Amino acid sequence: MLLVIVSLLIINVFISRLILNIYVEQRKSNVLIRANIVANETKNYLTTNAMSNINSIAEEYSKEISGRIIVVDRTGVVRGDSNKEYLGSTFRHTEIQYALKGQTSANIYNFKDYGHVLYVSVPAIFHNRIVGAILISVSINDIYREVSHINQNLYLISAVSIVLIAFISFIFLDFTFRPLESFTKAIDGMTKGDFKQKVEINTNDEFKNMADAFNAMIMKLDQVDKQRNDFVANVSHELRTPISSIKLLSDSLLHQNEDNISIYREFMEDISAEADRLNNIIYELLALVDLDKEKLHINYKTTYMNFLLEKIVNRMRPLAEKKNIKLTLEQDERIQIKVDSEKIQQAIINIIDNAIKYTSEYGKVQVKLYSQSKWCVIEVKDNGIGIPENRLSQIFDRFYRVDKARSRKTGGTGLGLSISQQIVSLHQGIIEVESVVDKGSIFYIKIPNDINL
Ligand SMILES: Nc1ncnc2c1ncn2[C@@H]1O[C@H](COP(=O)(O)OP(=O)(O)OP(=O)(O)O)[C@@H](O)[C@H]1O
Ligand SMILES: [Mg+2]
Numbered sequence: 001m002l003l004v005i006v007s008l009l010i011i012n013v014f015i016s017r018l019i020l021n022i023y024v025e026q027r028k029s030n031v032l033i034r035a036n037i038v039a040n041e042t043k044n045y046l047t048t049n050a051m052s053n054i055n056s057i058a059e060e061y062s063k064e065i066s067g068r069i070i071v072v073d074r075t076g077v078v079r080g081d082s083n084k085e086y087l088g089s090t091f092r093h094t095e096i097q098y099a100l101k102g103q104t105s106a107n108i109y110n111f112k113d114y115g116h117v118l119y120v121s122v123p124a125i126f127h128n129r130i131v132g133a134i135l136i137s138v139s140i141n142d143i144y145r146e147v148s149h150i151n152q153n154l155y156l157i158s159a160v161s162i163v164l165i166a167f168i169s170f171i172f173l174d175f176t177f178r179p180l181e182s183f184t185k186a187i188d189g190m191t192k193g194d195f196k197q198k199v200e201i202n203t204n205d206e207f208k209n210m211a212d213a214f215n216a217m218i219m220k221l222d223q224v225d226k227q228r229n230d231f232v233a234n235v236s237h238e239l240r241t242p243i244s245s246i247k248l249l250s251d252s253l254l255h256q257n258e259d260n261i262s263i264y265r266e267f268m269e270d271i272s273a274e275a276d277r278l279n280n281i282i283y284e285l286l287a288l289v290d291l292d293k294e295k296l297h298i299n300y301k302t303t304y305m306n307f308l309l310e311k312i313v314n315r316m317r318p319l320a321e322k323k324n325i326k327l328t329l330e331q332d333e334r335i336q337i338k339v340d341s342e343k344i345q346q347a348i349i350n351i352i353d354n355a356i357k358y359t360s361e362y363g364k365v366q367v368k369l370y371s372q373s374k375w376c377v378i379e380v381k382d383n384g385i386g387i388p389e390n391r392l393s394q395i396f397d398r399f400y401r402v403d404k405a406r407s408r409k410t411g412g413t414g415l416g417l418s419i420s421q422q423i424v425s426l427h428q429g430i431i432e433v434e435s436v437v438d439k440g441s442i443f444y445i446k447i448p449n450d451i452n453l
Pocket of ligand 2: 350354416
């Protein structure tokens with residue numbers, strides 16, 4: 001608005017100056033023409049003493065231009081005055097001096113009493129000799145009045161335009177920035193913990209893009225919030241189960257009057273197993289939390305995956321043999337990559353552990369190592385119970401178990417795969433699964449050959 005007002009002011013001043021100039025110049029040339037005519041008509045008489053002729057010419061033209069005309073001779077003596085005031089006296093006006101030297105001049109004076117007056121003077125030349133001078137003074141107050149009138153109109157138009165522009169701008173700005181209101185509302189809602197908000201914008205501009213991004217962010221936050229709640233609920237649940245078992249077992253021991261030490265032993269073994277389970281859950285939880293924050297403390301070392309896998313498979317073999325499962329390792333090439341071998345080992349163990357756990361007795365678990373374009377692939381294939389297709393996306397979630405009843409029997413917490421995935425993604429890798437229920441599953445751990453450190 002300020003910019004508009006200043007520009008309008010400048011334009012107004014410029015225009016009124018221009019108009020004034022045009023009017024004044026027009027008047028000047030008009031008066032100059034008259035002055036020259038008077039000079040032409042009086043030059044003959046100026047060489048003689050025919051004063052009355054000169055005066056009547058001055059009077060005649062002064063009526064025409066409604067100004068005063070003074071005619072002086074070569075010596076500056078007034079020979080004609082339309083007001084008859086200075087006749088016979090010597091006139092030393094600046095303009096007259098100039099004219100007697102042969103120059104034409106036109107100046108504007110601003111008198112207190114008369115206002116703006118234009119003085120124009122020309123020499124009267126007869127046979128190439130300066131014989132006198134003509135001075136015409138005309139009031140040009142009418143021009144100033146006219147210009148000031150135009151000025152008033154200009155300012156009026158400007159004021160109306162400013163009001164109009166202000167009005168339109170307000171409407172326009174209000175319209176343009178109204179979408180921000182819905183952002184503010186959504187943010188307020190979120191501050192109060194409501195992540196179900198949505199910013200609705202129907203325009204097709206930057207605000208729309210921003211709203212889309214914003215809504216995606218709210219959705220993500222909502223998910224994170226839900227995950228966090230689920231996580232806390234799950235953790236509490238998982239921790240409570242072993243604790244209530246321990247409580248139950250120890251209470252029943254307390255209320256028993258048995259002397260039979262073997263009963264005590266049996267109960268104590270159960271209590272110990274539950275304590276182990278508790279310990280295990282807490283250990284895995286801590287591992288997850290560590291992985292969350294330890295992003296920067298990965299200890300990369302160039303490692304032969306062949307040796308690492310041999311070590312792991314040998315370690316897992318007793319577990320497989322307990323269920324008479326045939327655990328094999330197949331590796332045709334030597335693969336050396338940069339990994340944090342401790343962490344990667346944990347990730348692979350979790351997956352082989354699952355393969356053994358979810359495969360029935362006399363089954364098969366095959367581990368393979370090979371490279372595939374930019375990946376080093378560790379494939380773990382079993383012929384176990386498989387995973388329903390609609391559950392595949394969830395098995396990497398914390399505490400998620402496909403068959404809770406069965407998993408309880410096998411003693412899982414549902415954290416293994418999320419730990420593995422966390423570790424593999426820290427190595428910029430991915431885990432993929434293919435599975436058919438009752439046929440078996442294949443897990444692919446893919447780690448980039450040349451990791452970006
Ligand atoms: N090879 C597999 N065959 C069939 N189901 C599997 C296999 N691997 C994982 N699953 C399913 O995915 C779920 C999640 O696996 P995850 O390793 O995260 O947890 P868990 O094995 O139950 O517990 P733990 O934390 O002790 O590993 C399992 O409960 C199981 O239902
Ligand atoms: Mg597991």
